[in-house]
Amino acid sequence: MYRSLLCSTRLFITALDAIDSGANKSAVVSCNKLLKKYPKSDLLKALKALALVRQQKVEEPIALCDEVLASKPTDESTLNAMMLTLRQLGRHNDTVIMFEDALKRQPQNEELALQTFYAYVRTGNWKSGQLLATKMSKQFAHNDNYPFWAAMCAVLQANDFSTPPAIREVLYKLAHRIIASAWKTLDGSAERLHLYLTVLRELKSHDEAMALLKSEQGRVICSRSLTCDEIRRDIVKASGAVQEEGEAAKARILEQGDRNWLEFLSVLDAHCPTSGEKPLPESVGQAREFFVKVAEKDGKKDRSGLLAQLELEKRARAHGIIDDSSRLLALLKCYLETFGDKAVCYEDLLPYVALDSEDLAQWTRHLQMLPPQTDSVQNIQRSINVHKLLRFNLAQSELAPNAEDARAMALIKQYFEALPLGSELPKTELQPADDLVILAAQIFVNAYHISQEDSYLHRAVIVLEYGLLKSAQSYKIRLLLIRIYRLLCAPQLALEHYRQLGIKQVQHDTMSHYVLSRASMFSLAASGDLTYVSECLEASQVYLSNSQEVKAGRYERHSTTTNTRKTADFIVRAFQGEKYSQIANFTEFEDRLDNSLARDLVKMEHVRMRITHEPINADLIDMEAIELKFIFDRAHHDNRDMQVIPNYQPASQGSFYAQTTILEKDPGHGWLNAFLKVYIKAFKLASDLDTTVEEKLLIGDRPKPSTTADSGASLVERLSELKQEELDELTPDELAFVRYATDLSNWLAPYHDFSRPPPAVVLAEANKQSELRAKGINPPASEAGVTNGAVKKEEDPPAIQEAPVSLIAFFDRMQDRFRQLVSSTAGLYELLHVATLAQEALILFTIETLRFKNASLVKMHKFGALVQSFKGIRARGLDVASEIGKELVKLGEAQCTAVKRAEIVDACKDLRMHSQLTHEYILDIAKKITDSRKKVLDGVGKGVKRIVQTHTS
Amino acid sequence: MSIIRPFRATDQFKFNNVNLDIWTETYGISFYLHYLSRWPDMCSVQETPDGKIMGYVLGKAEGGREDWHGHVTAITVAPEYRRLGLAASMMKFLERVSDDVYRGLFVDLYVRCENQIAISMYEGFGYSVYRRVREYYGSLGRGAGGADEEDAFDMRKPLSRDPMRRSVRPNGRTMLVSAHDVS
């Protein structure tokens, strides 16, 4: 007896150790041995489930979890193991129920109450959280956090998008009552005060808020906590205490040396608000006097005093108060004189240099009189600022391409003159002259934009690459190059520079669009080069890094939660550490990342690449049908960073970013929706999984809806409607493709719907497969569906409609477009755009006709005529695609000739006046460009040819 | 014209102009959330009036009873906003919070021995080298800079609770410790 107990303990410890050290297989073995002895042990089952789920198993742990949950465990170890397992399975709601049940059985157990509360927090179940925390505050009164937890939950519930406005207010009032009764005037907690103030601000209880702020406690806390001070400013503004705040700000500026711009804004708002009544000229005068004093005191040390004068002048002018018409100019000159050697000068002055014609003429003359100097770092910076300021106000009439070219050449000359000043700097430092080369390149790009001549882009690249040789760490130069190389249809070079940026973590979300936007047109996946496919996967890692997506083959159950909510863990920690000020923003952060537009644009591009190199089979179709549908229901946030790229184009022109956007339109919400609709419709038609089957096959909680919009319409209705704002984001060729796809799926839908096997049949097969899996056997992936298709039906099959003529017409159109582009001077990328869309249409045709390859199905439902009508369309598509493929390969070859390189070299001949830009250097870059073009044209061309082969029938 | 305000989780979406600079590391999401869920009052941002991030500081409070102190984990300013006194004002902010809120004895930070600009800047702010930590930044084998690239100076500045300046010493540069001797 004793011996056997000892053995079991040892085994148990072995099992635990194995789990801790990640030896999941041996943990399962130990658990199995023990379970033979103690077949009823919840703990053992939970541990086994955990070890299994960590091996990416699904069916067996699900069954084990269900057993344990049914027995309603209360012991801590079992609960913990279950919590971890359920989380990996995405079953957060079951965790909640498990803890709730346990707590019901042991209502006095504070630890269980806490765990239940955390489970609510993890699932965003704020209402239950609030009720439980309120109860805890009474039951476990020794802990004075609980009332604040309850109030925080009420606030979060109120802020949830699904909470109606009327309830919102009720909830804030509830939060107010809870805090007011728990409040202690000696409490020094900034976080509690912040929560209190948040509630009062929302309820517009300004008097109560101001009283708190003016108390000793409030004053001390706000002087130390930026979060509290931030909300204090809001409340002061809303309560109308603007004058008082203005005086207080003056004291902080003068006595405490505070140079936070917010203090200056308070003074400005007190003396000359931007809106409302016209202020008294005396009041404006007082403010001016004050700012002059600050500026005199600070001199070169801080620029706030001078900038505040500029801002005051701008505001006064807007009110029509002009007592001295020369002051604005005088201030601008003074600022330039004092801070012209700081890089920030241009950006600082931008809001104040949109001048009327009189002032503008004087300002421009002043700037033109300042000679460019390259003799010291300060003077270079000064010259750069002058160039930028002059450029900002250039009129349309001054921007002829040759005039722009001359400007760029002058800057390049100064660049080379200035370079020696930075020659001693270590490699890791930026060169002081960098901006000269950036400016020159932007000017070339503007000339390109106006003339549409690639030669200007070549010139830009030559100088930028040189700039990078000297200033290897300049991410700005790299970003410019990335944009330009894509325009030049040299995507490989763009990608290389992008990789050099060392993008990491969350930056993938904000930056990947620089190379992955519409990347499928550059993808060589069809000819076997998966560079862009892996780039997509790498960029998407940040969204999934914590998730355990459990999915494999057909009918394997799909986990729907992609993120196991790492952020949720930090929200729990913020509750534990009472950092209430962070919680709402953590939630917002998570929402913006999970529902990121960039994320799903990349996903869409990945699907478009995937179908060019993977076999089109049921696995792919089912999986993408499910995944894309979830994406379709997201309310997306656009986190893409377009600001990080500098812009020095004149105010009269589009930004550098806009000028270098390929095909002139960035894909956005509308583009994504249009493409999602195309693919969801196609995959859903082709898939055997209808909605009821899907529901049964998914494991874990469904993603929380992030929108309430469109909830009235059914999915089918929502898919069929194409909105104008979606169409507006498409290029004409994409629009043609979307119309083709719509006509194709409308035509074929009735036949798919008729011949899809009934849900019961599909489910039975799926269950059979998952039973096999639960036993550890991997069922073979089936080619054409579980039942091999054909299931007899009572009713008559739908009558066969003739194919819409638009389908063949689409391929005709693409052929025309392609031929046209080949014989024109349009950008090569446009050629790829048309080519890849034609290829995509062909693949889509295969996806939607796959079901009808099943001969017995066709025979049973008398679809012979339908299948006959596919032939003409496919033949036309194949025809067009073959021509495109052949032509692209030929064009690729043509890139590799000396003639092509010479075109580039010749366009840059005059740059060789600078001895550093040698013929060899220019030729080398020309070669890189033509090589990269050849690679993409040839690769896409060969890919199209390959697709023609695989999609012949 | 710079606004000082709290660092927020969502600033991760807009700090590229600062973080693409090679001296600034972009950490995993958990890193920022960890700091914000523990020391939100030690993390702040400087931004332009139209909301562009100019620089930021991330700090924490740590240590035992004997050496309880504020620590600067990261301080950085985007290249185009340097030499405007932003680092100075962020350091002042962090020192004040370390002193008034956390009641620390001193503030400390690690800096690459080769980062001469930063070292003299900190000296200008009243910091001094307390010890040299070997291979604090790993052995990168980058070569050129030798040990100065991999070693860090641990620099400290005493706060009001250390009027006798017990947390600093004059000969710190010669005090060598290895990376695993420090937390």
Ligand SMILES: CC(C)(COP(=O)(O)OP(=O)(O)OC[C@H]1O[C@@H](n2cnc3c(N)ncnc32)[C@H](O)[C@@H]1OP(=O)(O)O)[C@@H](O)C(=O)NCCC(=O)NCCS
């Ligand atoms: C170090 C860094 C944070 C300084 O930021 P900053 O906002 O430019 O610094 P400040 O304007 O507040 O400078 C304060 C003082 O430091 C000194 N200083 C700062 N940068 C200097 C430089 N490049 N050369 C000489 N002295 C410098 C000066 O004395 C300066 O005062 P002054 O301008 O009145 O002469 C910034 O250069 C940076 O982000 N570098 C990259 C990241 C890094 O190295 N971080 C430190 C790692 S521990």
